[in-house]
Amino acid sequence: MEFTELIKNDAAGISEMSAMATAIVREHFDPLIGKAQNDYMIALFQTEEAITKQLENGYRYFFVRDGGRNVGFTAFYPRDVAMYISKFYLYKEERSKGYSRDMLEFVKDEAKKLGLCRIELNVNKHNSACKAYEALGFKVIRSEKNDIGNGFFMDDYVYGLDI
Numbered sequence: 001m002e003f004t005e006l007i008k009n010d011a012a013g014i015s016e017m018s019a020m021a022t023a024i025v026r027e028h029f030d031p032l033i034g035k036a037q038n039d040y041m042i043a044l045f046q047t048e049e050a051i052t053k054q055l056e057n058g059y060r061y062f063f064v065r066d067g068g069r070n071v072g073f074t075a076f077y078p079r080d081v082a083m084y085i086s087k088f089y090l091y092k093e094e095r096s097k098g099y100s101r102d103m104l105e106f107v108k109d110e111a112k113k114l115g116l117c118r119i120e121l122n123v124n125k126h127n128s129a130c131k132a133y134e135a136l137g138f139k140v141i142r143s144e145k146n147d148i149g150n151g152f153f154m155d156d157y158v159y160g161l162d163i
Contacts, residue, residue: 001102002065003074008055014048017061020070021046024089032126037152044148059086060110064103066094074103076110082160083111085121095132104136108163117163122156133159 006013022042029038044050054075055061064072072090076083085107090099104119111119123130125143138159146154 001099002063002068003106004063004065006051006055006061006063008052011048013063014051014055016070017063017073018046018048018051020063020073021051021087021089024072024091027092028089029124032124040150040152041148054086061087062106064090064099066099071099072103074107076107078111078114078116079120081116082118082120083107083114083116085119088121100132100136104161111163119161119163121159122154123159125155125157130157137161 006017008014025042025046026038029041033041045054051061057077059075059077061075062073063070064074070091071094073087074085074089075087076085078084088100088103088107090103107119111117119138120141121133121138122144123133138161141158141160143155143157146156148154
């Protein structure tokens, strides 16, 4: 498994990341939160412009590859004493193959390099991935409902994992 970092001046890579993110997010979240909210969130978080801005603001994006083919991606950044995972996605056909454990180990290693002692992420309360995160050792820290505009809310659990 390879983790290939996306850099902010790589226009082709940003375009590739945006297309991959949109495909994965659309497949997984359209049925969960509805197409209208998902379209809005993709526009906020997964366009080339949004990814570029996130990179400029300290997010680190990585293509997750196996045998040279993309299987998913992750993005994270330090926040207080934790590494906050903003994106942790695999293509549907790549789930349940152990990739998420390797991805988490990679994020842990990056967090430890910065002296951080925990990993956190938000997960929609109705997302089937909650079970996967719990199997990886994450625990619910709290619930939060965030207004993201346009009449939409993110109704999430915040998960934490001490490292």
